[in-house]
Amino acid sequence: xxxxxxxxxxxxxxxxxxxxxxxxxxxxxxxxxxxxxxxxxxxxxxxxxxxxxxxxxxxxxxxxxxxxxxxxxxxxxxxxxxxxxxxxxxxxxxxxxxxxxxxxxxxxxxxxxxxxxxxxxxxxxxxxxxxxxxxxxxxxxxxxxxxxxxxxxxxxxxxxxxxxxxxxxxxxxxxxxxxxxxxxxxxxxxxxxxxxxxxxxxxxxxxxxxxxxxxxxxxxxxxxxxxxxxxxxxxxxxxxxxxxxxxxxxxxxxxxxxxxxxxxxxxxxxxxxxxxxxxxxxxxxxxxxxxxxxxxxxxxxxxxxxxxxxxxxxxxxxxxxxxxxxxxxxxxxxxxxxxxxxxxxxxxxxxxxxxxxxxxxxxxxxxxxxxxxxxxxxxxxxxxxxxxxxxxxxxxxxxxxxxxxxxxxxxxxxxxxxxxxxxxxxxxxxxxxxxxxxxxxxxxxxxxxxxxxxxxxxxxxx
Amino acid sequence: xxxxxxxxxxxxxxxxxxxxxxxxxxxxxxxxxxxxxxxxxxxxxxxxxxxxxxxxxxxxxxxxxxxxxxxxxxxxxxxxxxxxxxxxxxxxxxxxxxxxxxxxxxxxxxxxxxxxxxxxxxxxxxxxxxxxxxxxxxxxxxxxxxxxxxxxxxxxxxxxxxxxxxxxxxxxxxxxxxxxxxxxxxxxxxxxxxxxxxxxxxxxxxxxxxxxxxxxxxxxxxxxxxxxxxxxxxxxxxxxxxxxxxxxxxxxxxxxxxxxxxxxxxxxxxxxxxxxxxxxxxxxxxxxxxxxxxxxxxx
Numbered sequence: 001x002x003x004x005x006x007x008x009x010x011x012x013x014x015x016x017x018x019x020x021x022x023x024x025x026x027x028x029x030x031x032x033x034x035x036x037x038x039x040x041x042x043x044x045x046x047x048x049x050x051x052x053x054x055x056x057x058x059x060x061x062x063x064x065x066x067x068x069x070x071x072x073x074x075x076x077x078x079x080x081x082x083x084x085x086x087x088x089x090x091x092x093x094x095x096x097x098x099x100x101x102x103x104x105x106x107x108x109x110x111x112x113x114x115x116x117x118x119x120x121x122x123x124x125x126x127x128x129x130x131x132x133x134x135x136x137x138x139x140x141x142x143x144x145x146x147x148x149x150x151x152x153x154x155x156x157x158x159x160x161x162x163x164x165x166x167x168x169x170x171x172x173x174x175x176x177x178x179x180x181x182x183x184x185x186x187x188x189x190x191x192x193x194x195x196x197x198x199x200x201x202x203x204x205x206x207x208x209x210x211x212x213x214x215x216x217x218x219x220x221x222x223x224x225x226x227x228x229x230x231x232x233x234x235x236x237x238x239x240x241x242x243x244x245x246x247x248x249x250x251x252x253x254x255x256x257x258x259x260x261x262x263x264x265x266x267x268x269x270x271x272x273x274x275x276x277x278x279x280x281x282x283x284x285x286x287x288x289x290x291x292x293x294x295x296x297x298x299x300x301x302x303x304x305x306x307x308x309x310x311x312x313x314x315x316x317x318x319x320x321x322x323x324x325x326x327x328x329x330x331x332x333x334x335x336x337x338x339x340x341x342x343x344x345x346x347x348x349x350x351x352x353x354x355x356x357x358x359x360x361x362x363x364x365x366x367x368x369x370x371x372x373x374x375x376x377x378x379x380x381x382x383x384x385x386x387x388x389x390x391x392x393x394x395x396x397x398x399x400x401x402x403x404x405x406x407x408x409x410x411x412x413x414x415x416x417x418x419x420x421x422x423x424x425x426x427x428x429x430x431x432x433x434x435x436x437x438x439x440x441x442x443x444x445x446x447x448x449x450x451x452x453x454x455x456x457x458x459x460x461x462x
Numbered sequence: 463x464x465x466x467x468x469x470x471x472x473x474x475x476x477x478x479x480x481x482x483x484x485x486x487x488x489x490x491x492x493x494x495x496x497x498x499x500x501x502x503x504x505x506x507x508x509x510x511x512x513x514x515x516x517x518x519x520x521x522x523x524x525x526x527x528x529x530x531x532x533x534x535x536x537x538x539x540x541x542x543x544x545x546x547x548x549x550x551x552x553x554x555x556x557x558x559x560x561x562x563x564x565x566x567x568x569x570x571x572x573x574x575x576x577x578x579x580x581x582x583x584x585x586x587x588x589x590x591x592x593x594x595x596x597x598x599x600x601x602x603x604x605x606x607x608x609x610x611x612x613x614x615x616x617x618x619x620x621x622x623x624x625x626x627x628x629x630x631x632x633x634x635x636x637x638x639x640x641x642x643x644x645x646x647x648x649x650x651x652x653x654x655x656x657x658x659x660x661x662x663x664x665x666x667x668x669x670x671x672x673x674x675x676x677x678x679x680x681x682x683x684x685x686x687x688x689x690x691x692x693x694x695x696x697x698x699x700x701x702x703x704x705x706x707x708x709x710x711x712x713x714x715x716x717x718x719x720x721x722x723x724x725x726x727x728x729x730x731x732x733x734x735x736x737x738x739x740x741x742x743x744x745x746x747x748x749x750x751x752x753x754x755x756x757x758x759x760x761x
Contacts, residue, residue: 219557
């Protein structure tokens with residue numbers, strides 16, 4: 001069977017198709033169809049010729065198979081140093097082979113490549129830091145995912161995620177109206193406690209344009225309220241866009257390049273329409289990578305920059321605390337062993353290694369912060385990055401992958417893990433559920449709010 | 463006075479007493495009742511896996527599963543609904559319970575939300591895996607009164623003859639009083655205004671002398687007169703008292719003495735800390751201990 005009803009080479013473009021696709025619980029039929037999905041070798045080779053540029057070709061050629069990358073990969077480490085988990089092997093045996101064979105690979109090969117691309121690599125890019133040639137296997141796996149997606153060999157949830165972006169310009173089924181309405185609802189709910197709280201929508205020339213993760217809207221809108229309260233307390237002139245508010249990109253995890261472009265362009269349109277001084281995105285790692293670091297290239301922006309300067313939430317927070325826009329009650333600082341999860345996507349890949357630590361210096365009582373080892377740009381992936389968290393088919397592998405982070409946390413003796421990244425936050429929650437090591441985990445917003453000196457004008461009478 | 467009731471149920475024993483009150487009320491008042499159940503908590507960011515709150519299993523949610531759960535709820539309450547004409551709808555959703563209850567309330571705008579007691583200990587209950595309890599969070603933010611039934615109610619709606627209003631002189635408490643008065647007038651029943659003078663804290667470890675206590679009691683009685691009694695048009699069927707002690711104990715004792723069918727209070731805890739004790743405030747203690755339903759009014 002060349003193309004299945006669900007498993008095929010066509011992206012999901014409509015709400016109906018998305019619903020029907022999700023109706024195939026766990027992707028049972030989808031994965032069955034995948035067993036006999038044809039590989040379009042001509043298309044595959046043509047795509048490689050058009051898109052596989054000198055950098056990746058050179059990387060594939062110059063890899064000396066020295067194995068220096070092996071120990072850098074947490075999946076190699078937790079899987080008993082299985083040689084098949086060495087990053088160089090993983091990429092050479094998949095992308096390397098496809099290129100070598102000029103796209104002439106079969107169904108079985110593609111399914112193996114899919115498992116390798118999504119269950120043996122989280123695109124954390126740690127290996128690239130240890131390769132003597134600077135070969136970044138994470139970048140290459142991102143590329144391989146694109147080839148696999150085009151051929152229809154992509155995990156079920158990833159195809160849903162990419163479809164969501166195509167249909168809703170958000171990673172979940174949240175419409176523009178629902179986004180604005182939910183944000184306003186939160187402001188109303190908290191207005192009594194924080195006087196004057198409002199959510200400015202589509203205000204032009206604001207200092208800050210705030211963008212979020214659709215999950216906040218869908219499941220825990222308190223996060224939106226917290227963001228609004230903190231902006232308000234800091235006296236910021238901020239706004240949200242009614243359109244182009246989604247910072248994340250599951251399309252990036254899925255390898256759906258066209259959807260990646262559509263998604264970031266919706267955010268860039270909002271920037272151009274509202275002309276803010278800068279954009280601040282929520283506490284999310286991959287979203288920052290997608291919209292701020294890689295997005296400009298997807299959108300064909302020659303300077304590699306977003307239309308307005310764009311920063312991560314922790315950068316704004318550090319600045320607000322440093323400049324005294326937000327004040328912390330020293331009495332309420334964290335007084336228990338606490339550690340920090342460095343997100344690969346904005347620490348290793350965007351150099352923000354000191355920013356979160358600066359924030360901690362304001363909110364943790366001296367002596368209570370315990371850094372993980374290794375840390376900063378050398379930190380390990382949470383274990384659930386790159387889409388790993390969400391893929392049912394690879395849950396077993398993911399749970400094993402969490403062991404690295406579990407052991408790192410245990411060694412610190414921390415009881416609280418601060419994770420200013422949705423993916424890390426999820427992975428750490430899941431590792432607590434899986435291994436029960438007795439930790440709590442948190443984003444920064446609720447912690448800051450719990451120790452904030454609320455300005456008088458925001459205090460209710462009574 | 464209640465045309466639309468939102469009954470947020472766990473569809474387990476924990477909600478059984480609340481269910482009895484809810485169905486009795488709906489039948490007696492000819493109100494529409496919406497049975498609302500949060501069937502699962504989303505476990506992963508963007509996977510379809512949900513932790514089923516009853517079976518504690520990880521399940522993949524689809525429309526079929528949701529319909530099946532809705533049918534299960536109907537079956538669970540079949541006995542109580544038998545032979546009664548109750549205008550009923552059922553809805554099951556996935557999400558974080560307090561948020562989904564508030565979302566549903568925002569959508570259907572009920573006159574009253576009814577909830578059961580605790581769903582169990584931290585270990586047993588999936589609902590509790592999030593900080594704070596569902597009840598606390600709903601009570602804090604809901605725009606309508608919330609009726610909480612934890613222990614088997616000696617009486618039930620349709621036969622309210624005595625209401626105790628627990629006053630704390632806050633703004634929210636004013637709203638709670640308005641509501642208590644409205645119910646008392648509609649039900650033509652007694653209204654007992656009560657304030658408990660807290661002698662357990664706030665005095666830096668010094669115990670108050672009896673003279674001081676009595677002075678404060680007099681002051682508070684005057685406050686009740688000024689703040690509440692002055693707003694009553696019909697001043698026949700009421701009483702007012704101020705007792706000293708541990709507030710929640712005094713309220714429960716007072717309610718027992720007055721044979722209260724209902725206690726009305728404002729949910730006064732302003733802030734919910736991440737690690738706040740699940741049962742901490744007076745309100746929660748009263749809910750746990752009172753022999754009658756408790757209504758929390760905040761807005």
